[in-house]
Amino acid sequence: MEGTERVFERLVLDHQNRIYALSLALTxxxxxxxxxxxxxxLRAYRAxxxxxxxxxxxxxxxxxxxxIAVNVxxxxxxxxxxxxxELNGSEPARGPGPEEDVMRQAEIDELxxxxxxxxxxxxxxxxxxxxxxxxxxxxxxxLGQPVGTVKANVHRGLKLLRGETHxxxxx
Amino acid sequence: MATVMIDLKRxxxxxxxxxxxxxxLAQAGLADSYAVFETVLGPVYVAWSKLxxxxxxxxxxxxxxxxWFGREVGRALVRVSPPADLAAKIEDQLSGKRRLQFxxxxxxxFSQAVLHKTLEIRRGEVRPYGxxxxxxxxxxxVRAVGTALANNPIPYFIPCHRVVRSDGVIGNYxxxxxxxxxxxxxxxxxxxxxxxxxxxxxxxxxxxxSTKIFCFPTCFHGRRAREESFVFFHDEAEARAAGYRPxxxxxxxxx
Numbered sequence: 001m002e003g004t005e006r007v008f009e010r011l012v013l014d015h016q017n018r019i020y021a022l023s024l025a026l027t028x029x030x031x032x033x034x035x036x037x038x039x040x041x042l043r044a045y046r047a048x049x050x051x052x053x054x055x056x057x058x059x060x061x062x063x064x065x066x067x068i069a070v071n072v073x074x075x076x077x078x079x080x081x082x083x084x085x086e087l088n089g090s091e092p093a094r095g096p097g098p099e100e101d102v103m104r105q106a107e108i109d110e111l112x113x114x115x116x117x118x119x120x121x122x123x124x125x126x127x128x129x130x131x132x133x134x135x136x137x138x139x140x141x142x143l144g145q146p147v148g149t150v151k152a153n154v155h156r157g158l159k160l161l162r163g164e165t166h167x168x169x170x171x
Numbered sequence: 172m173a174t175v176m177i178d179l180k181r182x183x184x185x186x187x188x189x190x191x192x193x194x195x196l197a198q199a200g201l202a203d204s205y206a207v208f209e210t211v212l213g214p215v216y217v218a219w220s221k222l223x224x225x226x227x228x229x230x231x232x233x234x235x236x237x238x239w240f241g242r243e244v245g246r247a248l249v250r251v252s253p254p255a256d257l258a259a260k261i262e263d264q265l266s267g268k269r270r271l272q273f274x275x276x277x278x279x280x281f282s283q284a285v286l287h288k289t290l291e292i293r294r295g296e297v298r299p300y301g302x303x304x305x306x307x308x309x310x311x312x313v314r315a316v317g318t319a320l321a322n323n324p325i326p327y328f329i330p331c332h333r334v335v336r337s338d339g340v341i342g343n344y345x346x347x348x349x350x351x352x353x354x355x356x357x358x359x360x361x362x363x364x365x366x367x368x369x370x371x372x373x374x375x376x377x378x379x380x381s382t383k384i385f386c387f388p389t390c391f392h393g394r395r396a397r398e399e400s401f402v403f404f405h406d407e408a409e410a411r412a413a414g415y416r417p418x419x420x421x422x423x424x425x426x
Contacts, residue, residue, distance in 0.1 A: 020187035041195045130179040
């Protein structure tokens with residue numbers, strides 16, 4: 001049991017930034033991102049507690065956490081469009097990190113909201129492939145979809161994003 | 172094409188907000204949260220986990236509390252802003268209105284038994300160490316009970332101050348020395364002077380003439396009688412010989 005707790009602490013410290021970034025890109029606002037990221041780690045913790053030691057040792061943590069996060073988002077937003085309006089002021093004053101100045105944060109928020117406008121199946125694919133920089137194989141694994149499907153969804157998602165923001169070339 | 176890709180990459184570089192990892196660990200029950208509360212006893216640092224209150228201590232600074240917690244409990248500790256309902260709950264706990272949940276993981280089963288038994292002692296009453304030892308099924312372990320109470324990680328909340336020596340000496344107190352112990356007991360309505368006078372004369376139990384029941388001197392049931400209808404006993408044998416039976420509530424002896 002002690003072992004699981006150490007593994008989990010490492011897991012949180014190693015992956016918190018990536019999983020938070022993933023959650024932000026998938027949900028489109030910081031409030032939901034925090035909830036999704038927390039939920040992801042809590043599910044991971046509950047799962048770890050039931051795994052035998054060799055399974056924990058062989059775990060591909062990054063892919064595994066991505067898969068959990070995708071499922072958390074799918075479960076919460078099932079049938080519901082993501083919230084696009086950030087409710088400013090309802091958030092406790094957690095503020096940006098030291099390097100993240102306000103301008104940059106506003107840009108990021110706008111970007112995240114734009115990605116959140118994509119239909120879920122495109123959004124997941126685009127975020128895993130281009131925000132999180134997973135390979136197509138890893139993304140397919142995390143999404144539980146064939147590689148071909150993921151490729152097609154990434155392509156269509158990017159096309160939509162470009163169409164909305166620039167409206168020019170089609171590639 | 173390129174701009175969208177670059178934008179998306181930047182989205183991937185977002186950092187988790189400050190304190191995120193701590194909040195996750197706290198939610199998983201691996202780290203405790205703490206805050207400082209103003210109570211009738213002055214400022215008290217209180218730590219809690221998902222299972223309940225895990226520690227409480229009067230400390231001069233947050234650093235001192237964190238150091239103490241690391242030594243006594245050993246889990247990670249996260250300072251948070253106090254939840255709105257917890258302050259009221261703590262006030263109720265200290266005034267005896269209701270009970271909080273406690274997280275006693277990490278203590279030995281013996282210590283846990285001692286502390287749970289201590290929670291049964293009502294506000295305004297006291298019990299000797301030997302009573303706890305007998306009640307938890309280790310009648311010879313009186314010293315061990317003393318040690319477990321001295322290391323109580325949640326003084327005030329788990330009322331170890333309500334356990335006193337049977338010779339009437341109030342004894343030492345981890346939460347701030349014997350004077351604080353006396354102060355808290357008086358605050359709770361224990362008549363210390365009467366208690367100590369009885370103990371000095373060697374009387375450990377009081378009986379009520381009309382009911383033929385004997386109690387510990389602070390027992391809630393005994394306190395309803397008038398002073399002139401009390402009789403006092405040195406020990407259980409004397410009481411039984413006089414035809415008295417032990418109170419079923421404070422259990423001065425096995426019934």
